[in-house]
Amino acid sequence: MENIPNKMKTVVDLLKTWWWVVALVAAGTVVLVLALGKPGSSPKKVVLEEIFTQKPPAQPYAATQAAPAGFTIQVYSLHDKMAAQKAAAELQSAGYKAFIEIGDAGTQGAWYRVRVGGFADEAQARAALEELRKKYKGAFLVPPRT
Numbered sequence: 001m002e003n004i005p006n007k008m009k010t011v012v013d014l015l016k017t018w019w020w021v022v023a024l025v026a027a028g029t030v031v032l033v034l035a036l037g038k039p040g041s042s043p044k045k046v047v048l049e050e051i052f053t054q055k056p057p058a059q060p061y062a063a064t065q066a067a068p069a070g071f072t073i074q075v076y077s078l079h080d081k082m083a084a085q086k087a088a089a090e091l092q093s094a095g096y097k098a099f100i101e102i103g104d105a106g107t108q109g110a111w112y113r114v115r116v117g118g119f120a121d122e123a124q125a126r127a128a129l130e131e132l133r134k135k136y137k138g139a140f141l142v143p144p145r146t
Contacts, residue, residue, distance in 0.1 A: 059062055071125035072117035072142045073132055084112030096128075115142065 037126065075091065075098075080082045084100050091098035097118040101109045120127035127140055132139045 070144050071119040071122055072115045072116065072144075073119075073125060073129050073139050074113055074115050074134045074142050075132060075136045076112075076114040078112050078114070079109060081110075081112050084114050087114045096132075 023034065076084065076087050078087070088098040088100050096116040098114060098116050101113045101115060104112060105111050116128065119128060122141075122143075129139060129141055
């Protein structure tokens with residue numbers, strides 16, 4: 001190091017201390033070049049265009065099955081339609097009058113509410129609720145719509 005001029009010695013000392021910064025900048029440059037890809041193609045632009053040009057559904061979400069009158073019990077509320085259908089089928093195979101109501105939560109999208117219904121009065125619904133809570137802890141009673 002004694003043969004190296006002072007200015008060069010300073011640069012060498014800096015590189016010894018900051019080598020990892022140089023490596024990160026170089027790696028970032030490589031990532032940027034790979035992300036940009038070929039000139040003229042921009043996959044991110046396509047995705048953004050799709051997001052900003054999406055149209056709302058033509059009709060609001062409707063219930064997949066008619067809700068029975070009277071008290072109901074909500075067992076699940078899911079975003080996934082297939083999971084809701086599977087849960088309703090499971091409840092139906094267990095002998096319950098299960099159905100799905102779809103609620104539109106605006107920016108959150110659709111909620112598929114898996115419910116069990118057809119109870120003539122509150123006492124009957126509460127008895128069924130106690131039974132359902134043995135397997136479905138989050139189940140709760142939904143009063144009839146007036």
